[in-house]
Amino acid sequence: MAGHFHINTPLLESTGMSKRMGTTVYLKMENSQPSGSFKIRGIGHLCQKVLATQSKGVVCSSGGNAGMAAAYVARKMCVPATIIVPSSSPQLVVQRLQDQGATVRIVGKVWDDANTEALRLADVEGLTYVPPFDHPLLWEGHASMITEVACSLGQGVKPGAVVVSVGGGGLLCGVVQGLMSVGWVDVPVLAMETMGADCFNAAIKAGKVITLDDITSEAKCLGAKTVSEKAFEYSQSKELNIISELVTDQEALHAVEAFLDEERVLVEMACGAALASVYSGVINRIQKEGRLPLSLGPVVIIVCGGSSVDMQQLSLLRQKLQG
Structure with missing residues (x-):
């Protein structure tokens, strides 16, 4: 790669x-x-640019694909990943995220709800926020x-x-x-x-x-x-x-x-x-x-x-x- x-x-x-x-x-x-x-293209690129070696971990809000990319990259970079998914996400997404070693939290009904929680966690726990789509x-x-x-x-x-x-x-x-x-x-x-x-x-x-x-x-x-x-x-x-x-x-x-x-x-x-x-x-x-x-x-x-x-x-x- x-x-x-x-x-x-x-x-x-x-x-x-x-x-x-x-x-x-x-x-x-x-x-x-x-x-x-x-999603792995952008999220991999972003993580390489912003993720410090001593990072406490990443947090990403996702209906599935951005979370999978963030969890995969975090595992490869040996940092913890917390993925916030809305309740509309299928159980198989939760399972696949967990298989990548991520901690999964289910918050809200739609992605916007999950994103609010991801931003809060980034602030409170000092995690690196990985946006799913809105970043240069x-x-x-x-x-x-x-x-x-x-x-x-x-x-x-x-x-x-x-x-x-x-x-x-x-x-x-x-x-x-x-x-x-x-x-x-x-x-x-x-x-x-x-x-x-x-x-x-x-x-x-x-x-x-x-x-x-x-x-x-x-x-x-x-x-x-x-x-x-x-x-x-x-x-x-x-x-x-x-x-x-x-x-x-x-x-x-x-x-x-x-x-x-x-x-x-x-x-x-x-x-x-x-x-x-x-x-x-x-x-x-x-x-x-x-x-x-x-x-x-x-x-x-x-x-x-x-x-x-x-x-x-x-x-x-x-x-x-x-x-």
Whole structure:
């Protein structure tokens, strides 16, 4: 891993998705990171920069993936980790965090509640607070995936669009900064959310950052009630082309199931939101509306991964969403 905690993940061509799209679809397989998601890039980078050798430990609030990354990095750096998760997190997330050696506390109903407790603990117990999505060092770390995409595609090949799921906006900020660093500022970014966990889309509609009343989506890992200021700032930039789109929970779940069938990979519903851009025809619709060219270069989907899913959890989601 040469001085950092993440790995250079594969960029795989999906024949099934390419056939649906009528253009090549590449999958950036962040699900294959040691912690199960892209979060390890930013959190590993941040911890290396801010964590003193004599640290009392780290504390992180998380619906799952940021916590897994923080717990993994802390274990590798031999410091204690306390992860605060909301009650909406599946039991398997708690178990996986404990397997990484972390102390897990369940606080509140949604991530925002857990985050309040994490900040309190950092203050009271002198722990190093690891933010899950809203910090420049996180975005700097996440940007590395676009550098890898550029290397994998080779000189002279530029994506027609990059597709990301948006929760708090950390991945989006990292992708935008990555595009800037490789000279791809003009590449459109399709920012996907599920209805009921749509703080980014709501901010764009309101023309300012707003806080959702509640998270009603089953895509719990997209469950921040307020998007980061930086993500909103990017959405307003005249130099960037960020397209915000929503899908239903049912569409995200369908995408997870189709992806499992076609690619033999199980990801969580938060990741399903990005995959639904192809499986539910969102990109094709945007092309017909003239917001993306009909003749589109290769589409890169960030398969952000997810630690909060297994076959039992998938079965529970089916029961809830398909009645």
